[in-house]
Amino acid sequence: MSERQLHLGAILTGVGNDQYNWRHPDVPGDASVDIDWYITNAKLAEDAKFDLVFIVDSPFITPDTSPHFLNRLEPLTLLSAVAGHTSRIGLVGTLTTSYWEPYNVARQFGSLDHISRGRAGWNVVTTGLEGAARNYGREEHFDHAVRYERAQEFVEVVQGLWDSYEDDAFPRDKQSGLFLHKDKQHRLDHKGRHFAVAGPLALTRSRQGQPVIFQAGDSDEGRNLGAHIAEATFAASPDFASGQQYYADLKARAAALGRDADAIKVLPGLFPLIAETDEEAHRIERERAENLDIDKLLVQLGRAFNYHDFSQYDLDAPFPDLTGVTLNSYKGAAERIIRTAREEKLTLRQAAQRGQNPGGKGFVGSPETIANEIERWFTGRAADGFNIVVGAPDEFALFRERVVPILQSRGLFRTEYAHGTLRGHLGLPVPEHRHAAASLAVAAE
Amino acid sequence: MSERQLHLGAILTGVGNDQYNWRHPDVPGDASVDIDWYITNAKLAEDAKFDLVFIVDSPFITPDTSPHFLNRLEPLTLLSAVAGHTSRIGLVGTLTTSYWEPYNVARQFGSLDHISRGRAGWNVVTTGLEGAARNYGREEHFDHAVRYERAQEFVEVVQGLWDSYEDDAFPRDKQSGLFLHKDKQHRLDHKGRHFAVAGPLALTRSRQGQPVIFQAGDSDEGRNLGAHIAEATFAASPDFASGQQYYADLKARAAALGRDADAIKVLPGLFPLIAETDEEAHRIERERAENLDIDKLLVQLGRAFNYHDFSQYDLDAPFPDLTGVTLNSYKGAAERIIRTAREEKLTLRQAAQRGQNPGGKGFVGSPETIANEIERWFTGRAADGFNIVVGAPDEFALFRERVVPILQSRGLFRTEYAHGTLRGHLGLPVPEHRHAAASLAVAAE
Numbered sequence: 001m002s003e004r005q006l007h008l009g010a011i012l013t014g015v016g017n018d019q020y021n022w023r024h025p026d027v028p029g030d031a032s033v034d035i036d037w038y039i040t041n042a043k044l045a046e047d048a049k050f051d052l053v054f055i056v057d058s059p060f061i062t063p064d065t066s067p068h069f070l071n072r073l074e075p076l077t078l079l080s081a082v083a084g085h086t087s088r089i090g091l092v093g094t095l096t097t098s099y100w101e102p103y104n105v106a107r108q109f110g111s112l113d114h115i116s117r118g119r120a121g122w123n124v125v126t127t128g129l130e131g132a133a134r135n136y137g138r139e140e141h142f143d144h145a146v147r148y149e150r151a152q153e154f155v156e157v158v159q160g161l162w163d164s165y166e167d168d169a170f171p172r173d174k175q176s177g178l179f180l181h182k183d184k185q186h187r188l189d190h191k192g193r194h195f196a197v198a199g200p201l202a203l204t205r206s207r208q209g210q211p212v213i214f215q216a217g218d219s220d221e222g223r224n225l226g227a228h229i230a231e232a233t234f235a236a237s238p239d240f241a242s243g244q245q246y247y248a249d250l251k252a253r254a255a256a257l258g259r260d261a262d263a264i265k266v267l268p269g270l271f272p273l274i275a276e277t278d279e280e281a282h283r284i285e286r287e288r289a290e291n292l293d294i295d296k297l298l299v300q301l302g303r304a305f306n307y308h309d310f311s312q313y314d315l316d317a318p319f320p321d322l323t324g325v326t327l328n329s330y331k332g333a334a335e336r337i338i339r340t341a342r343e344e345k346l347t348l349r350q351a352a353q354r355g356q357n358p359g360g361k362g363f364v365g366s367p368e369t370i371a372n373e374i375e376r377w378f379t380g381r382a383a384d385g386f387n388i389v390v391g392a393p394d395e396f397a398l399f400r401e402r403v404v405p406i407l408q409s410r411g412l413f414r415t416e417y418a419h420g421t422l423r424g425h426l427g428l429p430v431p432e433h434r435h436a437a438a439s440l441a442v443a444a445e
Numbered sequence: 446m447s448e449r450q451l452h453l454g455a456i457l458t459g460v461g462n463d464q465y466n467w468r469h470p471d472v473p474g475d476a477s478v479d480i481d482w483y484i485t486n487a488k489l490a491e492d493a494k495f496d497l498v499f500i501v502d503s504p505f506i507t508p509d510t511s512p513h514f515l516n517r518l519e520p521l522t523l524l525s526a527v528a529g530h531t532s533r534i535g536l537v538g539t540l541t542t543s544y545w546e547p548y549n550v551a552r553q554f555g556s557l558d559h560i561s562r563g564r565a566g567w568n569v570v571t572t573g574l575e576g577a578a579r580n581y582g583r584e585e586h587f588d589h590a591v592r593y594e595r596a597q598e599f600v601e602v603v604q605g606l607w608d609s610y611e612d613d614a615f616p617r618d619k620q621s622g623l624f625l626h627k628d629k630q631h632r633l634d635h636k637g638r639h640f641a642v643a644g645p646l647a648l649t650r651s652r653q654g655q656p657v658i659f660q661a662g663d664s665d666e667g668r669n670l671g672a673h674i675a676e677a678t679f680a681a682s683p684d685f686a687s688g689q690q691y692y693a694d695l696k697a698r699a700a701a702l703g704r705d706a707d708a709i710k711v712l713p714g715l716f717p718l719i720a721e722t723d724e725e726a727h728r729i730e731r732e733r734a735e736n737l738d739i740d741k742l743l744v745q746l747g748r749a750f751n752y753h754d755f756s757q758y759d760l761d762a763p764f765p766d767l768t769g770v771t772l773n774s775y776k777g778a779a780e781r782i783i784r785t786a787r788e789e790k791l792t793l794r795q796a797a798q799r800g801q802n803p804g805g806k807g808f809v810g811s812p813e814t815i816a817n818e819i820e821r822w823f824t825g826r827a828a829d830g831f832n833i834v835v836g837a838p839d840e841f842a843l844f845r846e847r848v849v850p851i852l853q854s855r856g857l858f859r860t861e862y863a864h865g866t867l868r869g870h871l872g873l874p875v876p877e878h879r880h881a882a883a884s885l886a887v888a889a890e
Contacts (some may be wrong), residue, residue: 015624022617029617033649035529059548061647063627069623071615071649074556081523083559084480101544103504103580111519115480115526134643135548170516172467172474175736178458179467180515182508182515186703202506204478204516232726293622 005115006378006412007267007385007426008404009052009092010045012038016391017066019296022287024392032072039085041390048220048400049414051425052090052121054214054234054387055079059099060132062307076108083116090422092121092214097154098147099127099136102197105154109211110203118208118421122158123234124215124225126151130306130329144328150223155213155229157197159431160188162210164200164216166436185433208429218246218332220333226237227253231428232265234387235332238340240362243268243382265426266382271389272363272370274398281365289353297352304330306339315349367402373410451823451857452712452830452871453849454497454537455490457483461836462511464741465733469837484530486835493845496870497535497566497712499659499679499832500524504544505577507752509744521553524879529560535867537566537659542599543592544572544581550599551606554656555648563653563866567603568679569660569670571596573775574752589773593666596637600658602642604876605633607655611881618882620756631880641697653866654875663691663777672698676873677710679832680777683785685807688713688827710871716834717815718810719843726810734798742797749778760794812847815838819848822859 014032015022020027031037041052048219055075078276083091085408095105105122113120126147133141137414142150169184188199202375215230226233227250237243251261275281298310304328305322313320327334341351362373377383390396419425459477460467467474476482482815487498500520520538528536534539536557540550550567558565569590578586587595600864614629633644660675662668670680672695682688720726748765751774751838764786772779786796812858822828835841864870 019622023619023621023622029615029619033559039529061645062624063630066645067624069647070630071647073559074552074648076522077525077556077560080522081529084484084526084529099546101546101581104545104549107504107519108522110520114478114518115522131643134641136546137641165516170474174468174470177464177468179512180508185508185515196579196582198576200506202510202514202516202520220599336872387767389599416501 003416004384005427006407007051007265007415009054009090009267009385009387010041010396011056011269011387011389012041012052012276013068013389014038015055015070015073016301016389020293021391022067026393027391032068032070035073035078035081038073038078038082040397042082042086042089042091044396044400046086047415048072048404049331050089051385052119052387053079054092054093054123054423055094055098056123057094057125058129058132058134059096059127062131064296064307067299074180076112079120080112080115083112083119086116086119088119088417088420088425090119090121090212090425092123092212092422094123094125096127096132097127097151098142099132102154102157102195103161103199103201106158106201107203109158110162110201110206113206113208113211114203118206118423120206120208121212121214121232121422124151124155124213124229126217128306128333130302130328141328144219144331145221148217148225150166151225152228153192157188157190157192157195159210159213160190160434161197161199161201162203162205163434164188164202165204166433167205169204172433180322184435188285202408205433208423209433212422212426212428219335222332223253224251226250226264227257227259230264232267234267234269236269238336240377240380240382243377244380247381247383249398259326263428265428267385267387268383269389270363271384271391272399272403273366274367274370274395274403275327276366278369281369285364292353294349294352298348301337302351304333310348313348314346319346319348319351320332353372366409367398367406370399370403371406371410374407375410378412449829450859450872451819451852452496452710453493453858454499454535454712454830454832455486455495456501456714456832457486457840458501458513459483459517459835460512461640461743461834462513462768465778466836467512471838472836475513477513478636480523482520483518483523483527484723486841487527487531487534487536489845490835491531493532493849494862495534496539496830497564497832497867498527499537499568500539501568502539502541502570503574503577503697504541504572504580505574507576509741509752511741511745514890518653520528522559524565525557525560527739527763528557528564531561531564533564533862533865533870535564535566535657535870536561537568537657537867539568539570539578541570541572543587543595544717545579547599547602547640548644548646551603551646552648554603555646555651558651558653558656559648563651563868564652565651566659566677566867567675568656569596569658571662571753573749573778575773586773589664590666593670594679597670597673598637598639602633602637602640604655604658605635605879606642606646607648608772608879609633609647610649610681611878612650614649616878629880652876654869654878657873663726664780667777668695668698671695671709672702672704675709676717677712677871679712679714681714682827683781684780685822685827688822689825692826692828708873710873712830712832713828714834715808715831716836717768717848718808719815719846719848721811723810723814726814730809732759737798739794739797741873743793746782746797749782755793755797758793762790764791764793765795779820812843812851814846817849819852820855823857 079091095135130141174250190197212231214232215226216234218235254264255261302308524536554567575586611629635642659677660671661679663680692711699709700706747753
């Protein structure tokens, strides 16, 4: 295998999910529903040779939901529209296995993979918010363990459907009139614990074989799911040490299942705070912290606990005892918040403020400082790369124009694309076709 | 209301669903999975001032399925990709209410409506093929009557979700920090016979208010559903007289429900056979008929009867007695085939051959003949327009370059777009917002 390569993704969240990004004078108030905003930023990320753009998602909102989530384009339609205005960058969309049909998901991501000529990725989530159930005819959300069990079977079904046709199934011979070799169309006939899907899917494979599977869960069940199905993960660790722990743990779990540990890339989400100097960055950080509305921070904190009401507790007392609050929501994140609060003896206010920087400590400073920290995580095997939240235009410009060139000058990041598919960028193999040992699949170009 | 206006749609079916189109030298063999083929033809249709492009669909295939359906892009991802390469033409996609979740459908069509800036339409179908059930974890397909009952409730839920936000819900005031007026976000809290959906949807309305609802069912239940929910219908009638009957019947059913009969447009599907002269067109028609593979025609005929096996009958005996074959598939089409065969005393072979021209009799001839026939259906109130199947490039060119100018010179069809939304093109009103009597919705521009 060639030298290990840093990967960069751009998380496109329109107006953003914190309290200050949407109020930046250069952020359009309707960015989250304006396809031109996404296209513009995807092109900027492509110009900077990013591996991919990434669309987060969730199927449940309340009046207190954060700005981007309140009103936004749906990931698959959005990415299909972006596909035609880009040519190299990967297109990764989030979709829940709890409230979709595998047949429809296989069709839509497979179709995006054709539309983008091999650049599609699917971020598999199980939905953390119990309220989502009521948007889908259910009184109760699936239990956390059941969600992960369903997710694994769901992905296996979708991947089976993606192999419905062998790569040489369609001779399309106009002379003889032979359009399809009927014996190269395969039914799946899956009958599992949660799903029964016959197939076949009315779609051939793309030039990268199948869309890339991303996954983000950080709980024990989440890591096991990642070890089984993920080709890249998106889970954010709060600091370098836990980043290293997660990295080693996930790859060990994958290896224990007989998988190649290099074929699962660890790409945490990151919202760096970059300014000309470290001092300036820390000044902005303090200024933002002072202006934050603590009530909104409590709502955001509560999101990981299925919108648990934290306003009932004393802000400056130690973080409350949540014994009895079931962690059926974003379980990994909730467990981490509780653990950190206990270990660092945080008050509720401090824990809520901590939540505003998903990238954790260390990613605040000058371009050089940010590049150093990225290099440290990469060489220290706390990450194979990062998914960077695209904030205001000037902040994203600092990352692309000041941080990326440092990473390039150090030989960590590409200066030109060497491939045309998402698998190619990420150094992932084209999945072997289950119905053709000697498949005609083209290599990831 | 202004003068009655003819409407034209372009049905994009890639390689097509008959036996000869894909073998045309200028039709790319992979047209159905090549987004550039769709974009090219959508732009040609837009240059010719068509109202819309139309994508058919079905969630079930077998090895005997016709060419386009065997391997094709999924409608919503496809249309989202086409949106960015067009600016005026409407984008109508087919999606079944039998195997989707209303919340996901509302999000995706609502998102397409934003991405296209008010050009989305949804062709509501219930799925005719029983085999589809096995792609969605069910042993049995929903009964025909249940399908239509579910469809009506499904559409009502989706339309309710589309009104989750009042049009002035988002002040996005950067000075004051007020992003959302929380009281202008509305839950649906629908609890019906088939669906329970709480909402709200995380999406505002588009500039046309809501996507346009198309519908195609021709059975009694299908017409009733159309009368309730359709703003345009796509059902093909086999001849002028039944076209008039359908037109009058559908509008009467709509009027009986208190709807404005002008607010439901009848736009049958049509595959005209156009040549320089009538003689040449009829020669091509005979030539094609002689070269048709009767076995494949029988499979196509069987599709309306849930792939009933017609190869068991004598080809040249009278059309078989199908008593005992349940019509739970494409019921309207199946009933029409049986009725026509009885009335015209057709053999099985003749009935199978008849199936190859979905537009019915009369649409074979020179550009002048085709234009005359279109005018006759339009002025005789058998149609408000047509959805034209896009075949080989030369055939589509004859329609755009020779038939359309005749229709324009007669004042029947627009020479320039007067609107920017699909509702605008079709002369349909912007739906009033259910939560704001004096809505700020912009008029269909």
